Amino acid sequence: MTDLTQLTLTEARKGLAGKQFTAVELAEAHLVAIEAARALNAYVLETPDQALAMAKAADARLARGEAGRLEGIPIGVKDLFATEGVRTTASSRILGNFVPTYESTVTSQLWRDGAVMLGKLNNDEFAMGSSNETSAFGPVVNPILPANWSAEKARAALAGDKKGLLVPGGSSGGSSAAVAAHLCLGATATDTGGSIRQPAAFTGTVGIKPTYGRCSRWGIVAFASSLDQAGPIAKTVRDCAALMTSMAGHDPKDSTSVDRPVPDFEAAIGRSVAGKTIGIPKEYRVEGMPAEIEALWKKGADMLRAAGARIVDVSLPHTKYALPAYYIVAPAEASSNLARYDGVRYGLRVPGKDITDLYEQTRAQGFGREVKRRIMIGTYVLSAGYYDAYYLRAQKIRTLIKKDFEDVYASGVDAILTPATPSAAFGIAEMADADPVQMYLNDIFTVTVNMAGLPGLALPGGTDAAGLPLGLQLIGRPFDEETLFSLGAVIEEQAGRVTAARWW
């Protein structure tokens, strides 16, 4: 039998429907692959018993002709989603051995449709990071080989300090690495400033951040509530659409979840894009952008043009202010959301001489450096005397950023094409001595989309000279993910997929 882990979600679904293999066999193949890939550190918790039990139940439903849309499909879950009875940590020491007594809405919808859980995936601590290096479980290794590295050299590094191997992006680095390394057929992820799209770009996978409000945030560990949105990472555009159809939908338990019908996003694949107007924003041509990214961007526009789309230049004048405004709004919301980690109700508790000391010691030991710094920045910008100068001003600028997009869409543009990241994946520990702003610049093309609440799809557009994947981003109108899937499918058809050969 062929290696079942190499299949796409769509191919696996066909194979299951055609009885070429069972859901149990499909789950087992992935569990074996996960065990053999432990050194990549993509999974922080494997749930083989649960996977096999769910697969068995899926086989029974398949046999009865009661299959859901994802029946028997094995997936990985970012460790930010609460899973009932299964440890959920946000990759932070402060959650310790937290075992939720409830299930997140998004994952419960995936199980409703027959998906099978393989385990929990690594991520940057509380989703704060762009390289998965802030995780309390340590970094994740990108299955894509660094430029000019042999498999032998990579194996040696993997057994050692991992330096020089590539990061999988962040914060959903476990999700992107697991999909790229064929350790699941798709993964859940979350995106606050680029945490789905940047990891997808770094690993040659496909990821979509849906419109704010599309997916319920209930049961997902909160980072910045006005920006957080769940979405899938998968091997292909169609696979992504299939997962998103299950993940989306109104949830009365999240007051910001939008009550509107969820289309079958897969139906958008193959729809003609002839006559669509695609905007190319001049402000994304940033200083110091590598020529390869510029070439990729042009290639992406050519592919859409070849499919009949009209390419026009547009302007989003406040683009450069999105990242600095984000680094006020996101930490401010984080400082409030993370106040709940107090050493009293759940997670880590470090004893203190009084209650304040208990809080301070618990939070000092429980949070990593990046998280502490963001909480402190957030506390500062919200504090008396600084609120107007920082937070209020940032929220006004957010209004201007959103208006930029509204103006472009009002002029008849259907979607916007940009590079997903300003560079290909970098090496583990390469940014260790850089100041935090250097790491933040990874999100320069993605963060605007969160600030405006829009949907954004990242997918491989090609590779650089060394063979590393480079991602393109399509930004859509609110709730028009379908156009993004149609356009994405057109690019995918011409650019092809980027896959990692197994070396680990």
Added chain:
Amino acid sequence: MSVDAATVRRIARLSRIALPEQDVPVMQAEINAILGFVEQLGEVNVDGVEPMTSVTPMALKMRDDVVTDGEKAGKVTANAPQSEDHYFLVPKVVE
């Protein structure tokens, strides 16, 4: 705008994060790097611009004013580091 060491200590206190004295200079430098980065927001003319309160224009829904949850103290305290009879235990707060 930049912060001095005393301000860093004060923010740490407000954040309820113990910050050892030797970590203050590094944290101060990092916070100042970020404050330096966001300073460019001062260039933007925001006169008459409404601050964003909701990225998706929608009215928050009201639900019926009825009890929908509860009677699960065991579940609520299940993950508490210290609890007794469904109460969270904390160090003595009132003398």
